[in-house]
Amino acid sequence: MCLIFCLWGGAANAQETAPLEAATHAYKPYPVIFEAIHRAVLSAERAGVLKNLKYDTGSHLKKGAVIAQVDAGELALMKKRNTVALTHLExxxxxxxxxxxxxxxxxxELAKSRMNRDVTRTDIxxxxxxxxxxxxxxPFGCVVVRRHIQPHEWVTAGQPVVEVVSLDKIRAVANIPAHIAVKLKKGDLxxxxxxxxxxxxxxxxxxVAPEVDERSNTAEVIWTVEKKKxxxxxxxxxEVRLDE
Structure with a gap:
């Protein structure tokens, strides 16, 4: 009789612990934002009148494509003048x-002439x-997402011209509770x-960012997304579902 009771009690305990084990593997959703891995705000490197800005929002560009040019007519004349001078000095x-x-x-006299020649070469x-x-x-194959200036406007050095992104590689970013983030390993799917x-x-x-935010007690986690869509x-x- 005792044997039957003990077996029944053991079965009951197993049934009670089953939900607890399942609960320990509960998954919770966390919000994520998808970002472009390659993104850049391209600025003018020198001041001048902007010309040849023929691309606008939505334009697809190959790496190395000229998006815009600052007028360099005066510089071209200076180069021509110095080239003529260099020929004479040579x-x-x-x-x-x-x-x-x-x-x-x-x-x-010879040293002075050589110095003038070398200075002119450097000027060129x-x-x-x-x-x-x-x-x-x-800087890479990209799409224009924003244009900050119009053609023929004056730009200063460092002034943004266009903002571009690459749609080839996307990443997901989320702030995950620290006790979960520390369990994540590079390469986890x-x-x-x-x-x-x-x-x-x-x-x-x-x-996984090696720093925990004091206020939210979360760490930033970044995923590389397989961009099939x-x-x-x-x-x-x-959202991403992670094991609690």
């Missing part, structure tokens, strides 16, 4: 070398550098629900 140095060998020109290099910084180029698309996407943990855009919101 000839002058050659003549002085010949005269110096015959004792008809001093070493000081500086002008070339300034001309190269007159162009605003796409999770599923995200995208509210705006009513669809699911997968992603792997890329990084072309409609997934930066700024969309969703």
């Amino acid at each position: 000839k002058q140095v050659g003549e002085l070398i010949s005269l110096n060998k015959r004792g008809l020109a001093t070493n000081e 290099d500086i002008i070339k550098r300034q001309i190269s910084t007159s162009s605003v180029r796409a 999770h599923t995200f629900y995208v509210n705006d698309l009513d669809a699911e996407v997968s992603g792997t943990v890329m990084a 072309q409609d997934l855009l930066p700024g969309m919101k969703g």
Whole structure:
């Protein structure tokens, strides 16, 4: 009789602990925001009148494409003037070398001519550098999401011209309670629900911020998202379910 009672009691205890074990594996949703991994605000590197700004919001660009140019007409003229001067100085140095060998020109005259030639060469290099910084180029394959200025307007050095993003690589970012975040490992696979698309996407943990916010007691977690859906855009919101 005791044996039957003990067996019955053990079965009852097993039934009671089953829900507790299931509860320990409860999943809770946390809000996430999807962001572009590559994003940039492109600015003018030098002051001047902006020209050739033919791209606007929604324009797709290849890496290295010229988005806009600051007028460099004056610099081009300076380069031309210095190039002419350099040709003359090169000839002058050659003549002085010949005269110096015959004792008809001093070493000081030759050295001064060489210095003027080298300074002019340096001036040309500086002008070339300034001309190269007159162009605003796409740093990667991207889409223009915002244009901050209109063609033919005056820009100052450092003034934003356009904002671009790459849609090729998307990441998900969320603030996760610290006691859960510390358990996440790089490469862990999770599923995200995208509210705006009513669809699911997968992603792997890329990084867990090594700092916990004092007020919310959360840590930032970043996932690399497998972008199978072309409609997934930066700024969309969703949620990720994590084991409590």
